[in-house]
Amino acid sequence: RIFKRQMQCRFDIDRLNAPFLAIYDSLIPTEEEKAKQNQLFTLLETLITKEWPEAQLYVYGSCGNSFGVSKSDIDLCLAIDVADDNKSEILLRLADILQSDNLQNVQALTRARVPIVKLMDPVTGISCDICINNVLAVINTKLLRDYANIDARLRQLAFIVKHWAKSRGVNETYQGTLSSYAYVLMCIHFLQQRRPAVLPCLQEMQSTYSVTVENIECAFFDQVDKLRDFGSNNREPIAKLVWAFFNYWAYGHDYANSVISVRTGSILSKREKDWTRRIGNDRHLICIEDPFEISHDLGRVVDKYSIKVLREEFERAAEIMQYDANPCVKLFEPY
Ligand code: CTP
Numbered sequence: 587r588i589f590k591r592q593m594q595c596r597f598d599i600d601r602l603n604a605p606f607l608a609i610y611d612s613l614i615p616t617e618e619e620k621a622k623q624n625q626l627f628t629l630l631e632t633l634i635t636k637e638w639p640e641a642q643l644y645v646y647g648s649c650g651n652s653f654g655v656s657k658s659d660i661d662l663c664l665a666i667d668v669a670d671d672n673k674s675e676i677l678l679r680l681a682d683i684l685q686s687d688n689l690q691n692v693q694a695l696t697r698a699r700v701p702i703v704k705l706m707d708p709v710t711g712i713s714c715d716i717c718i719n720n721v722l723a724v725i726n727t728k729l730l731r732d733y734a735n736i737d738a739r740l741r742q743l744a745f746i747v748k749h750w751a752k753s754r755g756v757n758e759t760y761q762g763t764l765s766s767y768a769y770v771l772m773c774i775h776f777l778q779q780r781r782p783a784v785l786p787c788l789q790e791m792q793s794t795y796s797v798t799v800e801n802i803e804c805a806f807f808d809q810v811d812k813l814r815d816f817g818s819n820n821r822e823p824i825a826k827l828v829w830a831f832f833n834y835w836a837y838g839h840d841y842a843n844s845v846i847s848v849r850t851g852s853i854l855s856k857r858e859k860d861w862t863r864r865i866g867n868d869r870h871l872i873c874i875e876d877p878f879e880i881s882h883d884l885g886r887v888v889d890k891y892s893i894k895v896l897r898e899e900f901e902r903a904a905e906i907m908q909y910d911a912n913p914c915v916k917l918f919e920p921y
Pocket residue numbers: 646647648649651653654655658659661722723724726727765766767768884
């Protein structure tokens with residue numbers, strides 16, 4: 587059933603390239619904003635190393651993976667040698683230090699699922715969350731950034747997809763839709779699967795970067811400067827890719843049996859992952875394998891109601907790309 591409606595691309599799709607690129611350009615943070623983020627990072631790093639000389643502060647999330655739109659919050663990770671039981675103590679001490687340095691709205695959320703300190707910098711107006719020892723997030727941030735440096739179309743596609751998801755209200759994990767991280771993985775996977783491929787599979791190549799974190803070996807090819815021509819056999823411009831992305835998730839993806847996997851650059855079966863039935867709260871209604879925590883399905887937040895919402899949104903987007911006179915407006919209309 588799901589395959590029968592796959593569409594042929596509209597013939598005048600190319601006229602949408604310029605407007606999509608204009609949207610992309612309008613979402614990119616300015617150099618000035620980047621400089622302000624760096625300024626805040628340096629301030630926090632100085633304060634932190636004064637208190638904990640051995641600790642390291644890392645950027646992760648959208649400010650580090652190059653998929654951050656303008657006005658994004660900064661996600662930071664403090665890597666420090668501390669037992670899990672003592673994280674709260676560190677967070678409370680950190681909150682004290684930041685408060686005394688005139689940062690605003692400083693809050694230690696020690697009971698959250700991921701305990702953090704939140705703050706706002708009155709000088710730059712930038713908000714920031716600091717967590718402790720979430721090193722895998724720092725590594726997956728590097729993986730995403732390395733992919734972004736291979737072919738410019740990934741960043742274009744991911745910005746447009748994220749912008750669509752936020753506009754349509756389907757970027758809310760607490761409401762059962764997907765995280766930005768999941769959407770970027772969907773874009774990477776999609777470009778790996780395109781024929782000719784736009785992106786390679788870095789984790790299947792000879793590794794030039796390797797670290798072991800929480801007993802997980804994270805290894806991949808990271809000399810991406812050498813891959814700048816990788817996608818050159820594929821000449822599809824952005825509008826065609828946006829069209830094909832939504833068409834795939836609306837009509838091409840086999841939700842009942844398939845798992846998308848950036849790690850292998852392929853589609854795996856739910857059967858081989860043993861993701862065929864609900865276990866606890868993991869329903870596996872849309873399956874997106876984390877590239878390093880491979881038992882982790884990023885679609886696990888999706889429930890039987892939100893899967894419907896999500897699929898209807900993919901179908902809406904695909905129909906608009908196919909038939910609408912002005913997709914670049916209609917796609918992003920608030921829900
Ligand atoms: N992350 C993760 N596993 C998840 C969700 C997130 O490891 N299930 C990590 C990733 O490193 C991701 C970061 O947390 O880059 C932030 O996640 P998210 O807020 O989804 O992405 P951002 O890129 O920060 O997106 P936004 O621009 O919406 O803030």
